[in-house]
Amino acid sequence: MLASGMKETLSQLVPTGNGRPPARKQLFGLDAEALTALMVEAGEPAFRGRQLAEAIYCQRIAEIDEISTLPKALRQRLVDDGWQIARPAIAQRFQSIDGTERYLIQQADGLTTEAVWMPEGDGGESGDGSNAESADSLDDCSPERESIIDCHPERAPIIDCHPERAKRVEGPAVSKVYDEARRSTICVSSQVGCAVNCQFCLTARLGLQRNLTAGEIAGQVLAIFERHAVEVGRNRVNLVFMGMGEPFLNYDGFIGAVRLLVSEVGLSPRRMTVSTSGIVPGIERFAAEDTEFRPKLAISLNAPNDSIRDQIMPVNRKWPITVVMDAVRRVQLRPRERITFEYVLLGGVNDRPQDAAEVARLLRRSGLPAKVNLIAWNPGPGINYATPQPEAVEAFRRALADAGIPAYVRKPRGREIYAACGQLKRTVEG
Ligand code: SAH
Ligand code: SF4
DSSP, X not given: OOOTTOOBOHHHHSOTTOOOOOOSEEOTTOOHHHXXXXXXXXXXXXXXXXXXXXXXXXXXXXXXXXOTTSOHHHHHHHXXXXXXXXXXXXXXXXXXXXXXXXXXXXXXXXXXXXXXXEBTBOSSSSSSSGGGGGGSOSOOSOHHHHTTOOOSTTTOTHHHHOHHHHHHHHSTHHXXXXXXXTTOEEEEOSEEEOSSOOTTOHHHHHOEEEEOOHHHHHHHHHHHHHHTTOOBTTBOOEEEEOSSSOGGGSHHHHHHHHHIIIIIIOOOGGGEEEEESOOHHHHHHHHTSOGGGOOEEEEEOOSSSHHHHHHHOTHHHHSOHHHHHHHHTTSOOOTTOOEEEEEEEOTTTTOSHHHHHHHHHHHHHHTOOEEEEEEEOOOOTTOOOOOOOHHXXXXXXXXXXXXXXXXXXXXXXXXXXXXXXXXXXXXXXX
């Protein structure tokens, strides 16, 4: 059931004058280098490109004529030439009683994608041994970036640009925002629909409509940052590429988004996790990434062996479990980093005690530093699986833990707002 009364429409959330016509000349999604090239081509000094990048990605300004660091005449010229920032915007918002917010985010061409904000995470992103990262400074901007990007609230022009937010910094409201944001997780989509056809997943029913661009993926994050007044460098937000779509079948879009979020927004790739159904060429490309731009990796295992996996994830016939594991072993892990194995529990299909024992053996034999995130299947219309019994979920977790594999149960989030992968778009748009 929808949390009625919590739904807001586009006109309430998007500032007027930002009516989302298809943006032919869209600044959002271009990195500082591309923006610099644009400025130089326009006969402007190169540093104007960096100013534009700061305005769009750090100050999160949505309208060109509000970029106070650019001369008025230049702003006017950009607008007259048909340029828009065209950042993706929250079109509809659904709020669950557990605090989870799910959004339909409208892209510049009118298409919507799903994203989720979980104020306290989902229980799956912590406790994985990589938590030693929590000791990291909250400051994600590297010193060499300091002089260029002002992501930090202490020195950020954000306060000058957004006086209403500056006020909040002084008052108690900010600690509330800080409290709310400090352990939160954002989940974004990488494609509209998905071509992979996992039998339990509602997104699969949409088929693949299209890939999202780097800007369209990163824009989901910034739209949610804006809504929750997230302060990069102060609030600790985890990001998971686990919404609609298979990120490794849109590798360029996915990695382009990571680069924008790391280089321009100032996020750390160590707080990002990308999940794949096991697309081996994608895992191989991922293994070759520089750690500066490499998120953590999650594999949707979902079965203890090939015969069950073949049935529920036909992709396994192309890349069976051992082939996926061999590719994963090529990823050079950071100290204390683990590979996450996601496991959707389907009642009577893959949730039996012998399945847990087989998963434990499989992961031990793999030699990989692994942790398992268990999630009870979230039902969707027209999909004939059963949600597992709570006792079966706990028994599965305990069996893995007893076998020395760290295992966590991801909290079911926002069930009443259609929180399963792909459910919101299907439910709202038919
Ligand atoms: N395509 C990627 C990432 C998006 S799906 C992947 O498959 O890994 C993100 C996670 O949601 C996957 O682990 C998938 O197995 C899980 N999932 C899909 N449908 C689900 C459902 N109905 N209930 C619970 N988890 C689901
Ligand atoms: Fe695609 Fe992931 Fe859903 Fe499988 S689980 S259909 S890969 S989105």
